[in-house]
Amino acid sequence: MKKNCTIRVALAGAALAAFSLAGPAAAQEGAAFFKGKTVTYIVATAPGGGYDTYGRLVAEYMQKYLPGSTFVVRNMPGAGHLVGTNAIYASKPDGLTIGSFNTGLIYNQLINADGVRFDLSKMSWVGKAASESRIVAVAAQSPIKTWQDLVSLKDPVNFAVAGPGSASYVETVMLANVLKLPVRIQTGYNGTDDQLAMRRGEIVGSIASRSSYDQFVKNGFGRLIAQIGGNDPNLPQMSAVVTDARAKELLALIESTGEIARLTAGPPAIPADRLEVLRGAFKQAMEDTDLRARAEKIGLPVDPLYGEAIVRMINAALKQSPETVALLKESMERKK
Amino acid sequence: MGACRLMIDVMFGSLVGLLTNPQTMGLMLIAVMIGLIVGATPGIGGRLSIALAIPFVFGMDMTQGAVFLLTMHAVNGTSGQISSIMFGVPGDGDDAATTIDGYPMAKKGEAGRALGASITASGFGGIVGAIVFAVMIPVLEPVVLSFSPAEFFLLAVLGITFIAFLAGKGQIFKGIIVGLFGMMLSTVGMDPQTGTARYSGDYLFLWDGLSTITAVLAVFAIPEMIALAARGGSIASTGGEIVKVSYRQLFAGVLEVPRHWFLAVRTSIIGAIIGMVPGLGGSAAAWLCYGHAVQTSKTPERFGHGAVEGVIAPETASNAKEGGSLLPTLFFGIPGSSGMAVMMGAFLILGIQPGPAMMTQNIDLVWTLIWALVVGNLIAISFLLFITRWVALLTFVNAAMLVPFILVLVMVGVYSAEGQWENLIILLLIAAIGWGLQRYDWPRAPFVIGLVLGKIAEESLHKALGLWGIGFFTRPLSLVLIGLIAATIAYAIYSNVKGKNVMPAGAGS
Structure with a gap:
């Protein structure tokens, strides 16, 4: 675990270095955008419980690393995370609305279930905070x-x-x-x-x-x-x-759905520079020692992954054989 | 004997520890204030306030943090009754039961007496709840574990049969119709068995069922406000003259609780036990106890027109259940309600590990929490009784000034409870029905009972049938409950028939 962590930090450092060489202007512009702005963090459940606790923790520490911004957590419970997720998906892609929901919605999308008004593969993925085996x-x-x-x-x-x-x-x-x-x-x-x-x-x-x-x-x-x-x-x-x-x-x-738990994502097509800034803040938040200490105390595991890695995992999870989809369909549409 | 002495030492040692620590007492005062303010605002649940307070207790001492959060949560229900009595605007499903008799009392100019009684009753309930908590510790397991879905179903059915008494004499059929309508609306949303969305169309906000707070406000608050606006004047229709809300009137209300002490003790215990058993929900406690008060009253026809027992019963129950719901949370590590689930998260942050080990390793903390419930309730009662005199004056304000303000309060409550604007439309639709019921003098309480208990009944019946098949009701506790249900129905028929014979004319007056 320790070794794993070191590698991750090293990789992060490398990525940051590469990033700062590649597009300092863009990133600065992105970071400046969040100054004085309010970011709404939608949690797709009622207050209390795991999603809410993780959501509030992530929002608090992302705010810390986006100086000048204010994060507001908004609970939008309903229809097994569908209400909140649909709301995130339909929000304006300006980087000022992101949120968290259950990865189990992959199943709903796979069988194109009622109430799904999103395409997970198109969302702007910021990161995930933990795995829920x-x-x-x-x-x-x-x-x-x-x-x-x-x-x-x-x-x-x-x-x-x-x-x-x-x-x-x-x-x-x-x-x-x-x-x-x-x-x-x-x-x-x-x-x-x-x-x-x-x-x-x-x-x-x-x-x-x-x-x-x-x-x-x-x-x-x-x-x-x-x-x-x-x-x-x-x-x-x-x-x-x-x-x-x-x-x-x-x-x-x-x-794989267990792997991508406690995720943070925004609507499709958030401008690339702003998404990079959000991902950066999320990463810094996850590596914050205060956050780690608090999470450990409450018994919330932290096992983060960021940006593109999540996109790859989501895309892989959404590619299922017709047999699996049929099985899913059969299981979700209960015999009458 | 020695163990007993030790127990008493721990018991009172923690009380002294609590009272002599100025910092803890200061925190409790703040917690009581926050809890009361949050409770008085419709739509903001206690759950949210705990979730928001968690960052502040981080780093606090274990005992102080726990006392802070628990007091805040415990007094939450104490202030919700203010708006339900004075304006007929219940803060949530529990408070709706208080509205039925509390608001008519306010209309008679007795807001002071009603508030005195309800505030004292909730404090009393909170304290009895704490005592039940303490007494129940040794028998917690057998009691909590003897309630299964079969018993939940029968308890809900028992509550539904109380409709017969709530409707008032000669109105039993109206009561049943309204109750069935409430039950029908309780089936809106996802079918718990097949996962089919019922009566929901494409509207996702209906999948989780009709919002209880929206329905309650629509049926009680809006029709009353329409009636008030149409009538003019003020809520207290005492002929224009302002009855001075004196401390004497308040005190008369306070004295109603000792006058009905036996009822208050019974409803507190029922409330605490319902709170102890996870899965039945808070509103069930208030409604079952309201029904119990009507059923055991010698003069049930006074209910709904300003009977003080109708205020005492639900208020004792809803505060007593807080003590009860703490039990499974602390000793099983299984939270009894959604509010307690948040509380358990906070306990973990503070370094408290809920579970059976609490009994042996942390018993002093447990006692401190029990005392915090008692002391917190006492602080809340004293404070509310002190300010109520001025608050109750609002019932003498002219309708033209009051009604718009209250309607805004109602709408904010409906929106903020679930954050969905569509509920405002539901509010309008159901309010139309509620207004019709009120206008033509149909009972409205059965509607809420049908809505709240119908859902519990359906879900538990499905579970019980799935687990045990058609013979699910043969467990001993189930048979007792079935006996109670049969007796209630028989008594209802008997008193209805008798009522008609004795009072052939003027029964409805």
């Missing part, structure tokens, strides 16, 4: 101790997901279908409902983002039996234990 968690009182235990169950057990169409729903339904997991999917468990239900015993497990289960596992209420992405040496990587080719393709998709 997925895990399979089961209740502590359940006899299931390992992934193998789960797969070889005779009678299906209840797995909780949020509302239909949510990322947790889509991922769980797809994996259950392809891997023929012995699970019955119970919908409507939003927020931390699933954890309480696991304590009550009505729900046995859940496929969720790792950070939402850290505390639960630490308190001894549950255990993790597999991971998708992530680098926990004690957990089996799901892509390594499955053999089905279709499943591997799916896992790669889930992994």
